[in-house]
Amino acid sequence: MLDIGQIEKLLAETGRGLASVFEVIPDMVFIVDRDENVLFVNQVAARALAKKPTDLVGRKQSEIFVPALAARHSQAIQQVFRTGEILMTENQQDLHQLPVWIDTRLVPFRDPAGTIVAVVGIVRDVTVRRHAQESLALREAFLRGMLDNFPHMVWFKNTEGEFLVVNQPFADATGKANPSDLVGLDDFAVWPHDLAKGYVADDEEVMRTRQQKQVEEQICDHGEFRWVETFKSPVLDANGKVIGTTGLGHDITQRRRLQEEQRRSREQLRALAAHVESVREQERVRIAREIHDELGQSLTCMGMDLAFLDKQIDPQNREAAARVAALVELVKDTIRCVRRISSELRPSILDDLGLGAAIEWLAHDVEARTHMTCAVEVPEDISLPFELATPLFRICQEALTNVTRHAHATAVSIQLECQDAQISLVVKDNGRGITDEEIQRHGSLGLLGMKERVVLLGGTLEVKGRPGEGTILAIRMPLHS
Numbered sequence: 275m276l277d278i279g280q281i282e283k284l285l286a287e288t289g290r291g292l293a294s295v296f297e298v299i300p301d302m303v304f305i306v307d308r309d310e311n312v313l314f315v316n317q318v319a320a321r322a323l324a325k326k327p328t329d330l331v332g333r334k335q336s337e338i339f340v341p342a343l344a345a346r347h348s349q350a351i352q353q354v355f356r357t358g359e360i361l362m363t364e365n366q367q368d369l370h371q372l373p374v375w376i377d378t379r380l381v382p383f384r385d386p387a388g389t390i391v392a393v394v395g396i397v398r399d400v401t402v403r404r405h406a407q408e409s410l411a412l413r414e415a416f417l418r419g420m421l422d423n424f425p426h427m428v429w430f431k432n433t434e435g436e437f438l439v440v441n442q443p444f445a446d447a448t449g450k451a452n453p454s455d456l457v458g459l460d461d462f463a464v465w466p467h468d469l470a471k472g473y474v475a476d477d478e479e480v481m482r483t484r485q486q487k488q489v490e491e492q493i494c495d496h497g498e499f500r501w502v503e504t505f506k507s508p509v510l511d512a513n514g515k516v517i518g519t520t521g522l523g524h525d526i527t528q529r530r531r532l533q534e535e536q537r538r539s540r541e542q543l544r545a546l547a548a549h550v551e552s553v554r555e556q557e558r559v560r561i562a563r564e565i566h567d568e569l570g571q572s573l574t575c576m577g578m579d580l581a582f583l584d585k586q587i588d589p590q591n592r593e594a595a596a597r598v599a600a601l602v603e604l605v606k607d608t609i610r611c612v613r614r615i616s617s618e619l620r621p622s623i624l625d626d627l628g629l630g631a632a633i634e635w636l637a638h639d640v641e642a643r644t645h646m647t648c649a650v651e652v653p654e655d656i657s658l659p660f661e662l663a664t665p666l667f668r669i670c671q672e673a674l675t676n677v678t679r680h681a682h683a684t685a686v687s688i689q690l691e692c693q694d695a696q697i698s699l700v701v702k703d704n705g706r707g708i709t710d711e712e713i714q715r716h717g718s719l720g721l722l723g724m725k726e727r728v729v730l731l732g733g734t735l736e737v738k739g740r741p742g743e744g745t746i747l748a749i750r751m752p753l754h755s
């Protein structure tokens with residue numbers, strides 16, 4: 275096998291020498307002697323100076339370059355002659371007025387006695403590499419600036435769940451001074467065990483499904499639990515392989531608190547409304563009974579006494595007879611009026627005969643007062659407790675009032691069903707049809723009151739209208755609310 279010495283000898287003997295090797299090197303190569311005469315330049319170097327090698331060989335380097343550059347070259351060349359050491363530099367030069375980055379290696383070339391007779395220069399244009407490095411550094415600085423100034427927590431974990439990049443807000447939340455303190459740690463090293471378990475499970479799901487996941491979760495910030503809305507996403511490489519996960523979390527503790535307060539105050543309002551409603555209903559029952567029993571009783575007695583008086587009156591006394599007869603009529607009217615008021619307050623039929631009969635009574639009332647027909651379908655054996663019968667009756671009453679007042683309908687139907695421990699009530703008319711805007715409008719309390727009653731009993735209310743085809747109001751609620 276040949277050794278490098280033999281190769282060198284061969285090169286010399288074949289007359290090619292090192293120059294033939296230098297010609298195929300993609301870098302610029304030159305050789306100068308102690309007086310800085312150019313002994314050799316390869317094609318690459320000559321081309322960089324927009325010359326031919328023959329234009330350059332035999333000239334001094336100071337004749338080729340501008341004085342300032344030539345002085346710098348001279349200093350470097352002479353340093354190699356002086357020290358006998360390879361000199362490596364990377365600096366910016368103006369080549370044809372274009373700033374370029376040049377990597378230069380100056381190598382001493384010795385004769386057999388060891389005396390340095392020349393310097394070989396190998397020069398490489400590293401502008402592209404320098405620019406790439408600079409733009410990478412710029413991009414990193416930009417990203418870091420963005421991340422650390424972003425008002426939410428951001429992190430990037432590898433498939434093992436170890437943090438690769440986190441931003442300052444994330445470091446703050448974990449109690450670490452710098453984002454770099456978290457690099458290489460996993461969730462278990464950062465968060466309480468139970469929380470970490472949940473985060474790891476989420477990451478595994480995100481990597482398995484390759485889908486973004488949005489969660490509202492808790493973090494423990496300096497011993498205090500806070501709510502965070504987090505978007506977790508898989509990170510894929512250029513080949514589509516999952517290489518980790520990223521997360522973006524923003525603190526929603528304040529929002530959650532407000533929501534919680536809102537929910538609580540809505541519940542309190544609802545409870546208050548229910549209480550007021552129930553007190554009102556009991557009051558109605560009491561007043562209706564009192565009017566009916568006390569007033570009704572007295573009026574009936576009055577009527578009987580008047581009938582007695584009527585018989586005692588001398589038929590000749592026409593005026594007295596007429597007055598008594600008028601009084602008898604007045605008492606009869608008053609009794610009817612008292613019954614009506616009492617029924618309107620709370621129909622005794624609801625307490626005495628139940629919801630079915632009360633609905634039938636409502637329907638008769640509607641038919642008697644309007645030109646609408648009112649069909650009723652209720653199960654015969656329905657028996658509901660006061661707490662269910664009352665709201666259902668009131669809902670029916672309001673629904674029929676609405677049909678009478680707003681629908682311009684000719685027919686309305688009421689259907690009540692009890693099945694599978696569910697009650698369903700449907701009131702349907704053939705009128706103009708309620709509009710979406712009317713359903714959503716604030717300010718009208720009829721629909722709202724119905725809805726509140728239904729929600730309190732754990733049910734649902736649906737109102738739908740079709741222009742010209744009528745309105746359907748459907749309620750479903752559990753039988754044992």
Ligand SMILES: Nc1ncnc2c1ncn2[C@@H]1O[C@H](COP(=O)(O)OP(=O)(O)OP(=O)(O)O)[C@@H](O)[C@H]1O
Nearest residue numbers: 676677680681705707708712718719720721722745
């Ligand atoms: N069956 C119906 N057909 C057509 N429009 C209806 C029907 N029921 C309700 N509406 C419309 O929906 C609106 C809201 O009804 P809601 O019962 O809430 O209020 P209201 O009847 O106007 O007033 P109140 O508070 O006295 O009940 C009504 O004003 C009416 O425009």
Ligand SMILES: [Mg+2]
Nearest residue numbers: 672676720721
């Ligand atoms: Mg109404």
